[in-house]
Amino acid sequence: MFEIRDLTCGYEERFHLKGVDLAIKEGGFFGIIGPNGSGKTTLLRAMTRILRPGKGEVLLRGKNIWHIGLGELARTISVVSQNVSTDDLNVGEFVLLSRIPHYRGLQFLETKHDEEIADNAMILTDTLKFKDRAMSEISGGERQLVLIARALAQEPKYLLLDEPTSHLDITHQVRVLDLLKRLNRELSLTVIIVLHDLNLASEYCDRVALLSGGAVYKEGSPQDVLDYKTIEDVYKTVVVVEKNPISLKPYIILISEEERRKVRKK
Amino acid sequence: MSNRAMPRTVRVIMLGGALLLIAAMSLCLGPTALSVKRSVHAIISGHNTTEYSILFDIRLPRIILGFAIGGALSLAGVILQGLFRNPLVEPYTMGISGGAALGVSLAIVLKLYRSMGLLTLPFAGFIGAAIVISMIYFINIRKKTLKIQSLLLTGVMISFISSSFIMLIMAVSRTEDLHGIIFWIMGSLEEPSWFLIKVMLVTSLAGLALSYIFWKDLNALRLGEEEATHLGINTERAKRALFVLASILTGCAVSVGGIIGFVGLIIPHLVRMFIGSDHRALLVGSFLGGASFLIFCDTVARIIVAPSELPVGVITGILGGSFFIYALTKKGKSVV
Numbered sequence: 001m002f003e004i005r006d007l008t009c010g011y012e013e014r015f016h017l018k019g020v021d022l023a024i025k026e027g028g029f030f031g032i033i034g035p036n037g038s039g040k041t042t043l044l045r046a047m048t049r050i051l052r053p054g055k056g057e058v059l060l061r062g063k064n065i066w067h068i069g070l071g072e073l074a075r076t077i078s079v080v081s082q083n084v085s086t087d088d089l090n091v092g093e094f095v096l097l098s099r100i101p102h103y104r105g106l107q108f109l110e111t112k113h114d115e116e117i118a119d120n121a122m123i124l125t126d127t128l129k130f131k132d133r134a135m136s137e138i139s140g141g142e143r144q145l146v147l148i149a150r151a152l153a154q155e156p157k158y159l160l161l162d163e164p165t166s167h168l169d170i171t172h173q174v175r176v177l178d179l180l181k182r183l184n185r186e187l188s189l190t191v192i193i194v195l196h197d198l199n200l201a202s203e204y205c206d207r208v209a210l211l212s213g214g215a216v217y218k219e220g221s222p223q224d225v226l227d228y229k230t231i232e233d234v235y236k237t238v239v240v241v242e243k244n245p246i247s248l249k250p251y252i253i254l255i256s257e258e259e260r261r262k263v264r265k266k
Numbered sequence: 267m268s269n270r271a272m273p274r275t276v277r278v279i280m281l282g283g284a285l286l287l288i289a290a291m292s293l294c295l296g297p298t299a300l301s302v303k304r305s306v307h308a309i310i311s312g313h314n315t316t317e318y319s320i321l322f323d324i325r326l327p328r329i330i331l332g333f334a335i336g337g338a339l340s341l342a343g344v345i346l347q348g349l350f351r352n353p354l355v356e357p358y359t360m361g362i363s364g365g366a367a368l369g370v371s372l373a374i375v376l377k378l379y380r381s382m383g384l385l386t387l388p389f390a391g392f393i394g395a396a397i398v399i400s401m402i403y404f405i406n407i408r409k410k411t412l413k414i415q416s417l418l419l420t421g422v423m424i425s426f427i428s429s430s431f432i433m434l435i436m437a438v439s440r441t442e443d444l445h446g447i448i449f450w451i452m453g454s455l456e457e458p459s460w461f462l463i464k465v466m467l468v469t470s471l472a473g474l475a476l477s478y479i480f481w482k483d484l485n486a487l488r489l490g491e492e493e494a495t496h497l498g499i500n501t502e503r504a505k506r507a508l509f510v511l512a513s514i515l516t517g518c519a520v521s522v523g524g525i526i527g528f529v530g531l532i533i534p535h536l537v538r539m540f541i542g543s544d545h546r547a548l549l550v551g552s553f554l555g556g557a558s559f560l561i562f563c564d565t566v567a568r569i570i571v572a573p574s575e576l577p578v579g580v581i582t583g584i585l586g587g588s589f590f591i592y593a594l595t596k597k598g599k600s601v602v
Contacts, residue, residue: 050492074498085351085490088543097489100482101498108481108546154497 001026002047002158002192006056009046010214015054016042018214024192024207026157029184031201031222032194034211035235040194041082043211044162047192048079060158074101078156080147080164086135091146094135095122098154121153122146125179141172148179158190159183166196173197177204198252202226203244210234226250277541281554288558289329292565293321297572328455328568331463331522332561335455336529338470338519340556342512343530344537344548345477348484349508350414356531357516360402360421362395364428366520367451369394371435374446384459387450391521398424399513403506412505414491452577453524455564466522470553473515477549480508484545526579528586529556536593559586 002024010016016039024030032040045051047058049065058065065073078098086094098121099114122128125145130138138146144164151159161180165173181204183189195201201208202222209219212234218225228241231252238260240253255263294300300308300317308317342357357363373379373390402424406417432451436444457463477484483504486494491501516530533556534548540555541547563581570576 045492048496050495069498070495070500071498074496079493079496081492081496083490084493085488088538089488093542093544097485097497100486103482 001059001061002190003059003062004043004047004056005059007043007046007053007058008055009051009053010042011051016214017046019056020211020214020216022209022216022219024190026190027184027188028190029181029204029206030190030192031205031208032192032211033196033198033201033208034217038211038234039214040211041162042214044079044081044160044192044194048077048160049073071101074154076156077158077160078151078154080144080151080159080161082162082166084147086143088134088136090132090134091122091127091138092118092131094146095127095150095153098150098152101154117155118149118153121149124152124183125149141168141175144168144172144176145179148176152183156189158192161191161193163194163196165200173200180204198226198231199244202250202252203247222249226252274541274544274547278547278551278554281537281540281551281558285333285554285558285561288562288565289333292329292332292561293325295565295569296320296325297569327457327460327463328564329561330467331455331457332564333557334463334466334470335519335523335526336533336556336558336560337553338466338473338515338556339526339530340533340537340552340559341470341473341477341549342515342519343556344534344545344552345484345508345512345515346530347534348487348545349505349512350418351487351490352418353535354531355418356528357512357519358525358527358530359418359425360513360516361398361424361428362421362513362516363520363525364425364432365394365396365398366391366517367394367525368428368431368435369397370450370521370524371432371439371447374443374450375435375439385462388462388521392517394428395513395517395520398428399510399517403509403513407506412502412509414505417509449577450524453526453579453582455523455560455578457522462522466518469518470515473511474550474553476511477508480504480511481545481549483508484549488543524579526560526582528582529560532586532590533559535590539593 004020004022007020008015008018020043032043034040042051046053052066060068060076095118096110096114099110099118102114119128122131125148127142127145127149130142130146135143135146148164164176168176177200180191180193184191193205205222207220208222208225210217210225210230217234218230226241228239231239231241238255240255242251242253243249244251294302294305298320300320304317305321308315308321339357346355346357346360347353369390370387373386378390379386402417402420405420406412436447439447483494483499486497486499487501487504494501534552537551537555538548541551560578560582563585564578566585567576567578567581
């Protein structure tokens with residue numbers, strides 16, 4: 001259980017989050033959505049101990065994350081963020097770096113066990129075939145899968161992702177999210193994911209929190225949150241919400257200005 | 267990975283072998299070239315021969331000092347490059363050498379050595395370096411987090427300030443002092459005090475051992491500070507400790523050997539090309555590489571215009587720079 005209580009935090013003196021309250025259950029697939037600048041990434045950074053809260057607290061399994069040791073925290077949650085510098089590493093070395101929080105005191109070399117876990121993570125994400133390629137040589141979609149492999153090899157209970165599907169084509173968007181869904185179901189890994197794309201959020205998440213101006217505007221199942229009125233309020237954009245004919249989940253359709261004028265004329 | 271871990275170990279051992287070879291060569295070469303046979307004979311037959319005193323009183327101290335200073339500078343370079351994730355950082359970027367040079371220039375101009383003797387210059391250099399290190403550290407540490415970029419910028423600025431002061435001192439000093447300052451700045455492994463050589467040796471070996479406490483931190487920092495935090499690394503602690511460690515290594519090396527350039531910049535890059543960027547191999551690899559390189563350059567400096575000798579800093583610059591460009595073009599892959 002991830003509990004966020006009255007969280008106010010931000011950079012320097014400006015606060016990006018104001019009084020956020022959220023409870024994220026273990027085993028779920030939780031989406032954080034909202035317009036640019038609404039505080040999605042800030043929230044994720046506060047939940048992963050990068051940003052210190054100005055007020056309020058973040059509790060992980062009942063404990064304030066700032067009171068949990070960094071090593072223990074890293075063995076419980078792992079993070080896939082947007083900007084990872086990959087240096088001149090190859091894929092295998094990169095994934096193996098995730099074992100760092102599991103090394104014991106004076107352990108100097110990775111054990112067979114560490115290597116097996118890294119290999120397994122690469123098998124799960126279908127990236128084992130790139131093991132010896134350089135991180136700089138693989139495509140954006142492959143890179144995203146490798147980032148997830150690394151996060152998995154960290155053996156977390158919670159996986160937090162910051163827009164893992166941005167810049168990806170639809171093949172890779174679906175591949176990444178299907179993979180996350182599978183991990184969520186099969187390994188009962190809690191997934192907390194920041195998403196830009198409302199339709200992907202609607203399709204994959206059990207619950208979503210819609211942020212607006214640094215506060216939670218609405219939280220609930222995609223069906224509850226994603227209605228046209230809420231979206232128009234938060235995004236200041238005209239949309240039509242239909243149902244996905246297969247999954248029956250909300251599907252958001254954008255309307256261009258030209259079409260809006262035509263409708264008005266009629 | 268185990269199939270890759272092996273060659274890495276082998277490569278480190280190869281660097282160690284190269285070091286032994288270069289040290290042995292350096293022992294035999296000089297204005298009085300001694301064949302291996304004669305050297306071995308001199309070592310066995312004992313104390314009173316000329317050969318013995320050439321080997322043990324003149325050449326061996328320089329080799330040991332080259333080992334210690336070359337290793338320390340290169341190790342400091344690897345640590346700082348890892349910390350700043352900036353390939354152009356070297357021990358001297360931080361202004362530490364500038365502080366040391368300023369201390370030494372002052373000591374020369376004020377003729378402090380008349381009252382304090384042999385240890386004056388290294389001591390003055392160390393004081394200068396220590397002042398700069400603490401200035402950089404405290405300017406940046408007042409804020410809660412150590413901002414790595416502003417640390418670097420402060421260092422560069424302090425470097426400029428101290429070199430301006432050195433210019434000022436040089437402009438007003440007399441010819442013989444000027445000579446002393448310039449020679450010190452160019453760097454040399456000629457060190458008459460066994461005490462200082464031992465101190466330097468212990469410092470650099472201790473530095474190497476201490477750096478291994480942070481191998482996980484350095485490896486994780488390759489991904490960036492936030493990613494390292496996600497891997498459970500206390501980045502604030504790591505940054506502070508590593509900065510201080512690299513500073514002390516540099517400060518000691520500069521105060522004893524003067525400003526010997528390029529070792530801390532180029533050797534880490536070359537070693538990274540050779541054994542990759544895993545710090546478990548890179549730290550010791552760079553130490554060995556830096557030690558070999560400096561001993562080699564010092565040997566060249568001693569014999570190329572014998573019986574007089576060139577400042578070793580000139581050789582490290584010319585050899586290091588050209589070899590680095592060659593390695594870059596030959597490999598055709600980016601190191602940085």
